[in-house]
Every structure is written in structure tokens, then in C-alpha cells.
Amino acid sequence: MKPVSTSLILITLLVELGVAAAVSSSLARSKTFRNLLLTTHRTIRQTAQLVTIFSVPLILGVWIRVRVPNFLAADISFEATILLGVLVGPLAATVGGAALAVPALLHGEFWALPVNVAIAAVAGSYKRFAESEDVWSFSPLIDLSIYRWITRNLKRPHLDRQILLLMLITAMEFCTSELSRFYPQRFFELHSSSWLVELAICFCAPVVVGIPLKIWNQIRIERKLEEQSRLLLEARLDALQRQINPHFLFNTLNSITSLVRSQPELAREMIVKLANILRILLKDREAFVPFAEELAFTDDYLDIEVVRFGEKLRVVKEIAPDTLGVVVPSMLLQPLLENSIKHGLEPRIEGGTVTLRSRITDDGRLLVEVEDDGVGMAPERRVAGELRTSGTGIGMRNVKERMEVLYGTSAHVEIESRPGRGTKVSLLMPVLEGGAGGWEMVREAVGNALKGIGR
DSSP states (O other), rough: OOOOHHHHHHHHHHHHHHHHHHHHHHHHHHHHHHHHHHHHSSOOOHHHHHHHHHHHEEEEEEEEHHTTTTTGGGGHHHHHHHHHHHHOOOHHHHHHHHHHHHHHHTOOOTTTTHHHHHHHHHHHHHHHOOOOHEEEEEEEESHHHHHHHHHHHSOOOOOOOOHHHHHHHHHHHHHHHHHHOTTTOOOOOOOOSHHHHHHHHHHHHHHEEEEEEHHHHHHHHHHHHHHHHHHHHHHHOOOOOOOHHHHHHHHHHHHHHHHTTTHHHHHHHHHHHHHHHHHHSSSOOEEEHHHHHHHHHHHHHHHHHHHHHHGGGEEEEEEOOOTTEEEEEETOHHHHHHHHHHIITSSSTTOOOEEEEEEETSEEEEEEEEOOOOOOOGGGEEEEEEOOOOHHHHHHHHHHEEEEEEEEGGGEEEEEEEEEEEEEEEEEOOOSSSSSHHHHHHHHHHHHHHHHHOO
């Protein structure tokens, strides 16, 4: 092989940086590659799949370098083998490095295979020695890394694994460069008689390794943030759920207390129904449940309230059959029904009617309405469609916040009330069907909520 000119070497080094950025960015767009790369414990099949996806475009690069004159930057097999070693391990890196050496072997560069295997062993050994954060936080900004290492060691000398990786890559690049100098026909690597250019070659290799790590680490951080947001969402929903339960239990026990002396048999029945409710509340519930299940949950509550109020309370249900399979946020109806009964109908001497309706709207969304013909709300208690007072606001604020968390801007809560005529609460939300496909839509809805929390 002809000696490579200094200008071509410098141009090649610059192009190598672009090739590394382009390849790593392209791979990062693949969902399969991201999932395999960020999986902590991979199966043998997953590891083989990851090595294959990673190696195929780089094998093509080695073949281009062999076949196209002066297009040397396409071959970044040295850096690729190091990446496989520090990210996947020595065995996977050995397989990947051997695959990367195939085009070179066919071209007569017989040193390519043993050199790649040796690089895989060294890089894989580093992975076993270092922590994963040392690898992921490796920076392509060599000067900044060295500066930080010096300042840290001035205060407290210690072994820096990132600097160790930097030194390993630089040392291996120097060794392969010297090998190429002595065996130009049997092994390819950039080398130069100028020590400044040789220094540039040696320090370019860590940068080429650091660029993909930087790009993929950003994806890794974003995924961690998404996971933390998901956990935050679950904790928030659980807190909201627990906010409802004591509030509901307190009011229900008051209802039972009023009957203990006067009608003990009815009180016993109410206690049984309350036990059924608590049994459901105390077990783990999904964020979403079928609307039919939510209706069944409210039946015991309404039975308790009907017993308490007697003929003063009438319950009317206008439920469209095609809404029963739609999944809705759990504990959605009970706070609304409780609000209507306690603050709408109870103050009226003659009682009244609470009506529960559901239907699918013309635009394909689920509309749920809870309406009463009670005392209504005074204008000062309605501000921009929201309830402000502490007496009526707990359940309503809870429902409204949960709708915002789970659906974002895709759902709406509207309150219509006229003093002396009653109040109607309307919930409008996307239709999420039950079943395997439907729960995918449920997860998508939660994912939209996560994005809102992230912003």
C-alpha cells in the first residue's frame, strides 16, 4: 500500500468524526437498536442481534475502504470493536471484530483478525473492571477530560477510569499504527512519519469512540427520565386515589351511624355493602377499568345512599350499551355521585333525583354525565367552571386533576349549575376499548400524560 500523504491523513481524520456521528445517529433512530443497547441483561439472541445491527453498516465501510481508493475514513473498525467491547463485552466484541475483519482478510490484510480480537479482549476487560457510568459518561472532549482529571487529582489523587479508557484507546491506536507501518500490506491503520500527525491520529481515536457514546447516552438519559416520569405518574395517581378513599369512607360511615339505633338491620346491610366497597378499594386497581366495572362499583355506594335517604333519593341510569366496554379512569363516578347527593340533594327537604348518563358522541368520544335536580350552586361558588369551596371541591378537584393527568388536553370537564334547578357535570374523554389492543391505547394515553409532566 502506498504511503498516505499528510493532507489525506488529516482529511481522513476529520471525515472519520463525521462518519462516526452519522452511523451512531442512524442507529439511534432504530427503536430495535435502542431497546437492545439499553437492555441491562440481554439474552444470547439479543446480544447477537445487537452485534449484527451494529456491525453490518461498519463491515460495509471496511469493504468500501478496501475497494475505493483514498476513501479511508469509511473504515472505523478499530473504534467499533472498542465500542462493542466496552458496551457489550469481550465475547460479543470478538465476534463483531472478527466480522469487521472479513473484508480486510479477503484483501490480504491477515493481521486484521488477530488485532481486532486483541482489541476486543482489552476493551471487554475494561468493561468488567469499570462501572457502566464510567463508560457512558466518557467524553469525546479529550482536553476537558484531561483538565478535570488533573484538577481532581490535585485535591485527591485517585484512579480515574475514564482517563484509563482514554489511555487504553490511545495506546492501542499507537500500537496498531506502528503495526501498519511495519506491515503495510498485511494490516491497515493510519500512520505518519511526523510525530505531530501521529499524535493527531492517536488522539482522534478516543474522539471517534466518544461521539457514539455521547449520542447514545443522551437517549439513555431521556429513557431514564421517562421511566422516572412514569413512576412519578403512578405515585401521583396513587396519592389521588388515597385522597378519595378516606373522604368517601368518612361520609359513608356517617350515613351508617344515622341508622345504627333506629334501623339496625338496614345498618347491617349497609355495613356489608361498605365491606364490599372496601374490599375493592384495598386491592390494587388499575389506573383504567372497564366502564361496566366502574358502574358496578358505584352500585353499592348508591344502595347505601338510597337506604339512607329512602324515598327522598331517586337514581336514574341512562347508560348506552356501547359504552360498557370503554375503559375509564377508576374511581371516576363515585366522587361525582357523592357530590350530587351530599351537596345537591341532601339540603332539599323533598330530596330529588340523580341521573347518570353515558353515550358515544358523534366525534367518537365518551360522554359521561352526572346530573341532579338539587339546590345547585350560587354564582360565587363557580369560577371559570371550577368549584372553589372546600366542601364541594375535594371530589371534583380530584376527578378533574386525574383527567388532566391521564388524558392531557384530550379530555374536558364541564360543570353547569343553576341555583334551585340543579347541577350537571359532564366528562368528555377519548374512547379506549378494553382488550389487548385497547390497553395499548391506554398505555399511549398514559404516555401522553408523561410528556405533559416532562414539559
